[in-house]
Amino acid sequence: MAQIQLRELRHSYVDQPAADSDWALKRLTIDWADGGAYALLGPSGCGKTTLLNVISGLLRPTGGQILFDGRDVTDASPEQRNIAQVFQFPVIYDTMTVYDNLAFPLRNRGVDAREVDRRVREVAEMLELDDMLRHRAAGLTADGKQKISLGRGLARSDVNVIMFDEPLTVIDPHLKWVLRSKLKELHQRIRVTMIYVTHDQTEALTFADQVVVMNDGEIVQTGTPVELFERPNHTFVGHFIGSPGMNVLPCEIAGGRATFAGLPVDSVNAGAYRGDGGRLELGVRPEFVSFAPAGADDGIPVRIVKALDAGRHRIVETEHADHKIKLLVPEGEAIPGDTAHVRLAPERTWVYRDGWLVTGKGAAR
Numbered sequence: 001m002a003q004i005q006l007r008e009l010r011h012s013y014v015d016q017p018a019a020d021s022d023w024a025l026k027r028l029t030i031d032w033a034d035g036g037a038y039a040l041l042g043p044s045g046c047g048k049t050t051l052l053n054v055i056s057g058l059l060r061p062t063g064g065q066i067l068f069d070g071r072d073v074t075d076a077s078p079e080q081r082n083i084a085q086v087f088q089f090p091v092i093y094d095t096m097t098v099y100d101n102l103a104f105p106l107r108n109r110g111v112d113a114r115e116v117d118r119r120v121r122e123v124a125e126m127l128e129l130d131d132m133l134r135h136r137a138a139g140l141t142a143d144g145k146q147k148i149s150l151g152r153g154l155a156r157s158d159v160n161v162i163m164f165d166e167p168l169t170v171i172d173p174h175l176k177w178v179l180r181s182k183l184k185e186l187h188q189r190i191r192v193t194m195i196y197v198t199h200d201q202t203e204a205l206t207f208a209d210q211v212v213v214m215n216d217g218e219i220v221q222t223g224t225p226v227e228l229f230e231r232p233n234h235t236f237v238g239h240f241i242g243s244p245g246m247n248v249l250p251c252e253i254a255g256g257r258a259t260f261a262g263l264p265v266d267s268v269n270a271g272a273y274r275g276d277g278g279r280l281e282l283g284v285r286p287e288f289v290s291f292a293p294a295g296a297d298d299g300i301p302v303r304i305v306k307a308l309d310a311g312r313h314r315i316v317e318t319e320h321a322d323h324k325i326k327l328l329v330p331e332g333e334a335i336p337g338d339t340a341h342v343r344l345a346p347e348r349t350w351v352y353r354d355g356w357l358v359t360g361k362g363a364a365r
C-alpha cells in the first residue's frame with residue numbers, strides 16, 4: 001500500500017507542445033492518502049486514461065514527478081511500481097480454470113501454495129465465483145469473465161495501488177450495482193489504495209470516499225460526494241455532478257452584491273469578489289431553487305417552460321430573459337401555471353469568476 005503524490009505532472013502526445021490544448025494533462029499536483037478509495041471522474045477525453053497510464057508506468061510523463069511513499073518512481077518500470085490494474089474489458093486466460101486465473105498473479109510472485117489457496121478462495125467468495133472455480137474461464141459470460149479480472153486485481157495483498165479503468169463497462173446493469181457495493185465492501189476490508197476511473201457519476205459517488213473531478217486535462221476539484229454537491233469549486237463540477245446539474249446564470253457584482261438581469265440575488269460569496277474583472281456567474285443547484293408563494297413578487301420572475309416527472313419530484317424548467325432556471329418540486333406540491341417568481345436559497349448560491357468559485361484569494365484552484 002502506498003501514498004501517491006503527483007507533482008506538477010504534465011503530459012502531451014505532441015512533440016513540441018505549445019498551445020494549452022496540446023496538453024492532455026496540465027500540471028497536476030495532488031496527494032492520494034495510503035489506503036484511500038478514490039474515483040477519477042470526468043467526461044471522455046479529459047485525460048483519465050492518460051493519468052492512469054502515467055501512474056502505472058505505461059507512459060513516461062512529459063514533465064513532473066510521481067512519488068510512492070515519498071519515493072520518486074517517475075522512471076520506474078510498471079513491474080517495479082507493483083500495481084494491479086483492471087481494465088474495461090476482461091484480461092484473462094480463457095484456457096485456464098477460474099481458480100488458476102485468480103491464482104496466476106500470486107503464483108507469478110512466488111506466493112506459497114497455501115497462501116495462494118486462501119487468497120483465491122477469499123476473493124472468489126467475495127465475488128461469488130466460488131462455485132465455478134473448477135470451470136474453464138472460456139465458458140463464462142462477459143460478466144463472469146470481468147469478475148475474474150476484478151478478482152485477479154484484488155488477489156494480491158502486496159500491491160501499492162489497485163487501479164480500475166471503467167471496470168463495469170461490460171457488466172450487465174443489474175449486476176453493476178452489486179459489484180460496485182462489493183468493491184466498496186472489499187476496500188473497507190483490505191484497505192489498499194484504490195483508484196477507480198469512470199465517467200459515470202453514480203459509480204464514482206458510490207465507490208469513493210474522495211472523488212477527483214477532471215476536465216480538459218485539469219483536476220477541477222477533489223472532495224467527498226457531499227462537498228462536490230454542496231460547494232462545487234468550478235461550474236463544470238456543478239454541471240457534471242447532479243441530475244439535473246447546477247443552474248449557471250450570468251451576473252454582475254457591485255458593492256459586494258450580485259445582480260442577475262438587473263435583479264438583486266443574495267449569495268454566499270459575492271462579498272469576496274475583488275472587482276478584478278473576469279466572467280462572473282452565479283451557480284445554484286435546482287434543489288435550492290423554489291417557487292415564491294402565489295402573490296409574492298420577490299425573487300426572479302419566470303415563465304414556466306416544462307415539467308418532467310422524475311419519481312419523488314418533478315424537474316421544472318423555467319426561463320427569465322432566455323436564461324433557463326431549473327428547480328425541483330416535491331411530489332404533491334403545486335406547480336404554478338404560466339408565470340411565477342423563483343427564489344434562490346442565498347446560503348446555496350455561489351459566485352464564480354471565469355468558471356472558478358470566488359474565494360477572496362482569487363480563483364479557488
Ligand SMILES: Nc1ncnc2c1ncn2[C@@H]1O[C@H](COP(=O)(O)OP(=O)(O)OP(=O)(O)O)[C@@H](O)[C@H]1O
Nearest residue numbers: 013014024042043044045046047048049050051199
Ligand atoms: N495515444 C494518443 N495519441 C495522441 N493523443 C492521445 C492519445 N491518447 C489520448 N490522446 C488524447 O489525449 C486526451 C486525453 O485522452 P484520454 O484517453 O486520457 O482521456 P479519457 O478521459 O481517458 O477519455 P475516455 O474516457 O474516452 O477514455 C484526448 O484529447 C485524447 O484525444
